[in-house]
Amino acid sequence: xxxxxxxxPTTLNPDxxxxxxxxxxxxxxxxxxVRAGEVxxxxxxxxxxxxxxxxxxxxxxxxxxxxGLVEARPKSGTRAAPRERWNLLDPDVLSWxxxxxxxxxxxxxxxxxxxxxxxxxxxxxxxxxxSADIARIEAAYRGMADGTPxxxxxxxxxxxxxxxxxxxxxxAALQCLSSAVIATLQWSLLLKTGDEAAYIESLPDHEHVLLxxxxxxxxxxxxxxxxxxxxxxxxxxxxxxxxxxxxxGKIARIKHTK
Amino acid sequence: xxxxxxxxPTTLNPDxxxxxxxxxxxxxxxxxxVRAGEVxxxxxxxxxxxxxxxxxxxxxxxxxxxxGLVEARPKSGTRAAPRERWNLLDPDVLSWxxxxxxxxxxxxxxxxxxxxxxxxxxxxxxxxxxSADIARIEAAYRGMADGTPxxxxxxxxxxxxxxxxxxxxxxAALQCLSSAVIATLQWSLLLKTGDEAAYIESLPDHEHVLLxxxxxxxxxxxxxxxxxxxxxxxxxxxxxxxxxxxxxGKIARIKHTK
DNA sequence: CCGCTTCTATCGTATGACTTTATCGTAGAT
DNA sequence: ATCTACGATAAAGTCATACGATAGAAGCGG
Numbered sequence: 001x002x003x004x005x006x007x008x009p010t011t012l013n014p015d016x017x018x019x020x021x022x023x024x025x026x027x028x029x030x031x032x033x034v035r036a037g038e039v040x041x042x043x044x045x046x047x048x049x050x051x052x053x054x055x056x057x058x059x060x061x062x063x064x065x066x067x068g069l070v071e072a073r074p075k076s077g078t079r080a081a082p083r084e085r086w087n088l089l090d091p092d093v094l095s096w097x098x099x100x101x102x103x104x105x106x107x108x109x110x111x112x113x114x115x116x117x118x119x120x121x122x123x124x125x126x127x128x129x130x131s132a133d134i135a136r137i138e139a140a141y142r143g144m145a146d147g148t149p150x151x152x153x154x155x156x157x158x159x160x161x162x163x164x165x166x167x168x169x170x171x172a173a174l175q176c177l178s179s180a181v182i183a184t185l186q187w188s189l190l191l192k193t194g195d196e197a198a199y200i201e202s203l204p205d206h207e208h209v210l211l212x213x214x215x216x217x218x219x220x221x222x223x224x225x226x227x228x229x230x231x232x233x234x235x236x237x238x239x240x241x242x243x244x245x246x247x248x249g250k251i252a253r254i255k256h257t258k
Numbered sequence: 259x260x261x262x263x264x265x266x267p268t269t270l271n272p273d274x275x276x277x278x279x280x281x282x283x284x285x286x287x288x289x290x291x292v293r294a295g296e297v298x299x300x301x302x303x304x305x306x307x308x309x310x311x312x313x314x315x316x317x318x319x320x321x322x323x324x325x326g327l328v329e330a331r332p333k334s335g336t337r338a339a340p341r342e343r344w345n346l347l348d349p350d351v352l353s354w355x356x357x358x359x360x361x362x363x364x365x366x367x368x369x370x371x372x373x374x375x376x377x378x379x380x381x382x383x384x385x386x387x388x389s390a391d392i393a394r395i396e397a398a399y400r401g402m403a404d405g406t407p408x409x410x411x412x413x414x415x416x417x418x419x420x421x422x423x424x425x426x427x428x429x430a431a432l433q434c435l436s437s438a439v440i441a442t443l444q445w446s447l448l449l450k451t452g453d454e455a456a457y458i459e460s461l462p463d464h465e466h467v468l469l470x471x472x473x474x475x476x477x478x479x480x481x482x483x484x485x486x487x488x489x490x491x492x493x494x495x496x497x498x499x500x501x502x503x504x505x506x507g508k509i510a511r512i513k514h515t516k
Numbered sequence: 517c518c519g520c521t522t523c524t525a526t527c528g529t530a531t532g533a534c535t536t537t538a539t540c541g542t543a544g545a546t
Numbered sequence: 547a548t549c550t551a552c553g554a555t556a557a558a559g560t561c562a563t564a565c566g567a568t569a570g571a572a573g574c575g576g
Contacts, residue, residue, distance in 0.1 A: 012324070016528070053530045055313075058558090062317045066270070066324035066350070074558045075538040087348060089434045092324070109431040112382075116432075120374040173367040173438065174374075176347045180431065273537095274559070298526090311561045316527090333526055333569040 012063065012092050021052055021060035023096060029069050029080045030093075031100040039070055039078045067093050089176070094183040102187065104240060110184040111233045115226070117177050118162070122209060122225035123218040125168035133168035134214055140164055141210050149199040155189055161206060165213070165225075188232055191239040198235040205231065270321065270350050279310055279318035281354060287327050287338045288351075289358040297328055297336045325351050347434070352441040360445065362498055368442040369491045373484070375435050376420070380467060380483035381476040383426035391426035392472055398422055399468050407457040413447055419464060423471070423483075446490055449497040456493040463489065 013019045028034045039061075061078055064070045068085040072078040087093055088106075097106070125133065143157025159182050166178035192198050205228040212221035271277045286292045297319075319336055322328045326343045330336040345351055346364075355364070383391065401415025417440050424436035450456050463486040470479035 013330075018320070018528080055529055055531085059317060059320045059528095061558095062276070062320040063324040066321040068349075072558065073538080074536070075540095075556060077557060083430060084433070086430075087345075087434060088431050089347060090345060091326075106430065109429045112429055113431045113435075116378040117374060124370075171367045171370055172341060172344075172364065173346050173371045175342070176345060177371075276559080313560060313562090317559090330527070331569090332528075333567080335526065335569095 017052060017056045018059040018063070021056055022063045023099070025060060025064055026069055026093070026096045027099045029064075030096055034080045036080055036082050039080055069093070089180045091179040094179060097183070098186070102191070102240070107184070107187050107236070107240070110180060110187070111229070111236070113177075114181050114184045115229050115233070117174070118165075118181055118229055119222040119226040121166050121169050121174060122213065123222040124171065124174070125165045126213045126216050126218040126221040128170050129168040129213055129216070133164065136164040137161060137168070137210055137213065141206055144206060145203055149196045150189065150193050155186075158189065159185055165209075168213070188236040191236050195235065195239060202228065202231065275310060275314045276317040276321070279314055280321045281357070283318060283322060284327055284351070284354045285357045287322075288354055292338045294338050294340050297338050327351070347438045349437040352437060355441070356444070360449070360498070365442070365445050365494070365498070368438060368445070369487070369494070371435075372439050372442045373487050373491070375432070376423075376439055376487055377480040377484040379424050379427050379432060380471065381480040382429065382432070383423045384471045384474050384476040384479040386428050387426040387471055387474070391422065394422040395419060395426070395468055395471065399464055402464060403461055407454045408447065408451050416447065417443055423467075426471070446494040449494050453493065453497060460486065460489065
């Protein structure tokens with residue numbers, strides 16, 4: 001485990017053996033140490049690395065199959081699937097990405113998605129929010145404003161802020177994207193860690209979004225959220241650029257800079 | 259199987275036993291015949307309906323767990339999860355919804371998501387499309403224009419049109435939403451079947467989107483796609499209203515009208 | 517009535533045997 | 547020589563069984 005993952009409790013039980021095997025395999029696939037070739041460690045891995053029964057292994061494979069990471073066909077073997085098949089928006093798949101080095105293109109893609117989705121979510125939230133929603137969003141904002149930047153509780157509050165906005169939308173399909181937005185935020189916060197100025201500056205933006213939602217002003221909420229996302233992207237890319245520039249390897253290894 | 263599903267080949271193999279069991283359980287959960295209570299048809303189902311070994315059953319459960327439909331906790335049992343946990347955007351989960359009666363709220367939610375996402379996708383596509391992308395989109399449009407409305411090949415072409423636009427975005431995260439958009443389209447086409455006028459009228463809209471993408475005019479592509487989605491939503495809701503009005507049951511049973 | 521112990525149901529894991537499927541190579545036919 | 551067909555083969559899929567662990571219920575005693 002390289003990076004603290006504050007997202008919602010994953011559906012997958014990491015205590016259990018099959019969960020660990022699934023994660024191990026998933027990370028191997030995501031990092032690229034297993035290409036679109038075979039995942040042959042079948043009997044091999046069973047005996048060499050961790051002696052794990054066929055049962056646990058197969059159940060792990062079933063999980064990965066369900067998330068599109070592998071494809072198992074009778075005679076030809078169990079292969080890692082091409083990336084186009086992966087359910088990249090699956091909470092577990094997103095979470096597994098945190099075990100790998102940051103992929104700049106993927107982070108950009110996620111931000112782009114967030115840029116499209118979150119302003120619309122803010123608009124909906126402004127139109128449909130109940131007082132309970134406001135309470136939840138406001139509580140999260142307080143947690144952000146009162147906490148020290150990049151402390152765990154503060155990060156949790158930040159994530160909760162954005163999640164609460166999605167919850168206020170009353171749209172089950174849209175809400176499934178909150179995990180992707182949360183993951184984007186986590187990448188962002190992780191990369192920006194240490195840049196207190198960026199964090200402090202983002203606080204008023206959050207407050208303005210909150211106020212617009214309270215006022216039921218959808219257009220304003222959308223516009224402000226768009227601004228927030230764009231600012232976040234810019235500072236994140238700047239941090240990423242710094243990391244890239246200061247590292248010799250492919251892409252920054254953030255976990256070392258923490 | 260009540261409804262033809264033309265979406266991309268699901269990652270899940272329906273030939274295999276565990277796949278069938280997974281689908282059976284999934285449909286039971288989605289239709290609501292199994293609430294947030296237990297899913298214990300374990301021994302029951304094993305002996306009564308189809309005698310299936312525990313292995314196959316467990317692997318099916320693992321698949322559903324991976325998609326958030328059930329939660330298996332160590333000793334307390336395997337329960338159907340509350341809907342908030344479902345990965346509604348998972349291709350399989352979407353596909354399983356076609357086995358159930360249409361859920362108007364969910365279809366509205368999907369359309370809302372599509373309304374947010376697809377215009378943005380069209381904008382990106384206009385900015386980034388290659389000539390190969392154009393060829394693919396154009397071929398799909400030809401298929402739509404040349405085919406007879408609501409024929410299988412025509413429907414496939416329609417789906418391919420929208421999918422090709424997502425593919426042109428060069429954004430892996432965004433592309434994962436294409437399955438949701440495809441599912442929305444399928445619901446839409448299914449509900450509108452018979453309404454040839456609506457189909458014919460939508461053709462120029464598609465062409466205009468195509469032209470804007472060819473011209474690399476992102477704003478125009480976005481605006482036209484937004485119009486297309488809104489029109490589609492309106493005619494779909496009208497059809498849904500008709501179905502609701504003409505049926506005695508909860509919501510229309512579209513599969514009978516086909 | 518409450519707390520402790522026991523008991524049972526159920527998931528997790530392991531193992532071995534058998535079945536099904538699909539690939540691939542070889543042998544036979546054209 | 548090329549094509550076809552069939553059988554060997556390898557890997558996933560399925561089944562049956564067994565055991566361990568533990569959450570939660572039932573029963574017991576204070």
